[in-house]
Amino acid sequence: MRQSGIQAVKPAFAAIISALFMTAWAQTAPVSMILEAEEYSGLQGTTYSQSTNFSSVDGFGNGDWVRFDSINFADGAFDSITVSYWCAWPNDGTNSRIRIRIDSQTGTILGTIGAPIPATGDHMHNASSRTATTLASTTGIHNLYLTFEGNANICDLDKIRLSGSMTISAADAKTYYVATDGNDANDGLSVDHPFKTIQKAANTMKPGGTCRIRQGIYRETVRPLYAGCAGAPLAFEAYGSDQVYISGADPIAGWTVHSGSIYKAPMAWSMGRYKDQVIVNGKMAWAARCPNVDETYTPHPYLSWCGGGFGVYNWKKWQTTTDPIAVPMRACWGASGSGNTFSASVSNDAAPNQLPATLFGRAAGFFTGGLVTLHSFYWQNVGVITGSQSTGSSTTVNATKVDLQTPTNGGPGWVSYVFGLLDAPNEWYRDSATSTVYLWAPDGGNPSARMVEAKKRNLGFDLRGKQYVNLTGLHFLATSLSLGNAEHCIIDGCKFKYVAHNDVPTQLELGTTFQIKQNALPGHLGICVSGANNIIRNTSVIGSSHSGIIIGGSYNTITNCRVSACDYAVTYHAGILVQKRDWNDAMDAVGIEISHNSLSFNARGNIQVGSAATPRNAGERLKITYNDFGAAAYTTVETGSIAGQAANDVEVARNWFHDVNFAGNGNITMESDFGAWKWKVHHNVFWEGRGPIEQGRRGYDWTFTSDDTSWMCFNNTIVDSVERGNHSDWEYICSFVPGTQTIDPNSPWPGTAARNKNNIWPRDTAYWKFTNAVARDYTLRTGSPAIDQGVVIPGWVETFSGTAPDLGAYESGQPRWIPGADWQDQAWQYPPSPPNSTARGSLGAAARLHAATLCMLPGRMVIRIPEGMTGRLSMYDASGALVASQSRPNGTTAIMETRSFAPGMYLVRLTNSANSVTWKTLIR
Secondary structure (H helix, E strand, O other): OOOOOOOOOOOOHHHHHHHHHOOOOEEEEEEEEEEEHHHOOEEEOOEEEOOOOOOEEEEEOOOOEEEEEEEEOOOOOEEEEEEEEEOOOOOOOOOOEEEEEEOOOOOOEEEEEOOOOOOOOOHHHOEEEEEEEOOOOOOOEEEEEEEEEOOOOOEEEEEEEEEEEEEEEHHHOOEEEEOOOOOOOOOOOOOOOOEOOHHHHHHHOOOOOEEEEOOEEEOOOEOOOOOOEOOEOEEEEEOOOOOEEEEOEEEOOOOEEEEOOEEEEEOOOOOOOOOOOEEEOOEEOEEOEEOOOOOOOOOOOOOOOOOOOOOOOOHHHOOOOOOOOOOOOOEEEEEEEEOOEEEEEEEOOOOOOOOOHHHOOOOOOOOOOOEEEEEEOOEEEEEEEEEEEEOOOEEEEEEEEOOOOOOOOOEEEEEEOOHHHOOOOOEEEEEOOOOEEEEEOOOOOOHHHOOEEEEOOOEEEEOOOOEOEEEEOOEEEOOEEEEOOOEOOEEEOOEEEOOOOOOOOOOOOOEOOEOOOOOOOOOEOEEEEOOEOOEEEOOEEEEEOOOOEEEOOEOOEEEOOEEEEEOOOOOOOOOEEEOOOOOOOOOOOEOOEEEOOEEEOEOOOOEEEOOOOOOOOHHHOOEEEOOEEOOEOOOOOOOEEEEEEOOOOOEEEOOEEEOEOOOOOEEEEEEHHHOOOOOEEEOOEEEOOOOOEEEEOOOOOOOOOOOHHHOEEEOOEEOOOOOOOOOOOOOOOOOOOOOOOOOOOOOOOOOOOOOEEOOEOOOOHHHHOEEEOOOOEEEEOOOOOOOOOOOOEOOOEOOOOOOOOOOOOOOOOOOOOOOOOOOOOOOOOOOOOOOOOOOHHHOOHHHHHHHOEEEEEOOEEEEEOOOOOOEEEEEEOOOOOEEEEEEEOOOOEEEEEOOOOOOEEEEEEEEOOOOEEEEEEEEO
8 A cells, every 4th residue: 555655564663763862762752732722621701613714612711621631641751831812802811810720610730821912803814822830740630620710701612732851762652552341451462461442451551562462343442642753653454364343333122123124222321312322233324214215216317307407417327336425315205494494395196206205294293303414515405304295296394404504495305213204224312301222223133133223423533732642554334533633544455344423414615704613623524634744544434414533733744545435414524625724824734735645425425625725836735646536515505525725726637536526516626716716627537527627616605816817727638528608697717528629738628728628528429539438547649639729738738748838637658647545345253253351471473473573772673572473583684685684483582683784774574374464673
């Protein structure tokens, strides 16, 4: 797999900390923790402001306080607290102060922040901070309070940073083992004496420490006590090839027959109304609904008869895809309303509906308490049903909207969360009054014979504010991960399924006047990445009601990943959402790279660029490169495989775009009505699309721009896409249409020469002499009329094979680039087989070999091999040359002298007939 410039190796002791400890046996390392204001656990006198363009808790005044629970002060490592706040009219911090306390609002004072500095001008442009020295002797876990004294309106709180340092040594960098049949009373230091929980290891590990996890299901939210540091990260990894599942769900037991194939069981917990998720043998079940889910059903291929044409254009590509995205919306609803209420009606009189009888002839109020879900225009509209009327051929439900706009046109949809609609396999319903869950299992049998679980936790790993933590080879089911404000963390080779679930949308439209309503950091909207220099690679994300990954911060990377079946709530989320946390932070969402990924079957779009800071240089530019974008953008309009809003100077290059479903959308949609300007779209290939590039401007919006020369669309190959046509309120600047346009690289139609150059336009593919159009190889054969017909574009197209650049995405004579992830995802084996219950000393050779450890000491390395193992040690220099080797007849401690080796990077490999393990180490 690709490593994005970072060598991925098994994080054994020496591989992690050798460089750190070669010159010094002990070192002082910085530690810190960031708490966003909106992550508070309790407060008095104010509320979280959800409607502004930044995330803060507003209006603290005299006597108010805010609390953050269970803050771990570790071994007294924190010696200062920095409080960041907003202070503009009507705030007045004069003669005021902020106290930092522990345990209660009148508890021990750790420090004092002086009067918040008043500011002038726009509230959002005046963030300030002050630092207080704290008691470094504070240890253990405490509730942290900020109390406010002075005026009635002192400031708005943004975030808090606890900072300090700790001394680390080689003795701290230990390897711990975890197994489901372990015991937290063990020392965890050997595969024979493992901990039972990952959290126990996380509470014990210090920088340089490793946690190796044995096969099984771990139902916990892991929060490391310490962070790692440069050269000595914390590492959590699957043991050998073991299948490790971090689950956000707990099992449901005690099933008894309710009626027919419907069983019932107690379920005391709930994630909230319409947020519960039931999973059977690793696959999501559906809240009782009508029409039922039938992944083999083929609706009308283009639902122009329903609410203005919302529907999947090519349904066949969506059939039998990974649940839960393949939802046939067989019922066509009409809707009307205003304000917060609306009504939606469905009739069984007109073809081609042929709707199920369960929708009709119901008693008044039958559907009350359920949800009505409609796909209408920009997004999915959801309403809580307050009443209903029904006849034998028509049904009307009255509803109160949930966020977003009130639907007035209707669209394809369904009703759900109605007990009386539990009439098919793989459906469930929970009665909140009795805390009872009802289930019709997928095969109609007794659920006791299956693994039935319900979501209980949003986060599997909580790395908010942490630095240098690596996760390798872990599975996450019905739970998410937060890298909010994290730094230098790596997620490698992990698999996520159902990272977020909520059947009602939780976000308003993006743009300069709208923003995410809820804080994304806790993971309930998808995997959250902010902070700086974090990497997610070689990882799959399958299934999310909102985003798969939400990425902001600075210089964060998503590479060689697979993301699918996300945003099934159909909002302004996506497979990957690029989103600033604070609208006016000039260093939020800069330097982000999304490369070599495969994204498909994400409901509204594969990537949504919600907002990003304007880059000051090329290194800060958002780069979307070498990705394979498959089917996306179904049932809504003004979107695309990539939808860009409020982001300037974005580079979209060397991607494949294909199979965008709805005719009203484009493969790339960039809306400058929210400020998406100066995008560079080049060297991409488009096929089977419905309007590949659309940069629309709503002339009546205040963000209207006349900077027509700012766009660059060049060297793209557009094979067979069609353009959606003109509308009175849109101007298309980088649109492509089929036809027989003449090759004119200086002024192709439409647009201007400054924007559009060197593109291959749709026409008979034989004309262009592609190498193999049937196999989607759009490189150019000898004699192609596109060869040497382009022009030089300074800074972008300056090298070429012939007398001039070629038209299109591929330059003849140069290797063909292939985008997307370079690996195929494997089906989940869930639930996993139980761990080996035999004596741990007799585990299989392939697994036990990974228990070997390497320790670097001055002038030598020590390799500890598991007892009873045979193996050969080999050491290679950076050129791959063998420089030393040693055979070990059985498990002992091997010592290899290193004093005679030249400084540099070396690989050490332990091999036997079953497996091998490799370390990377630096000799200075």
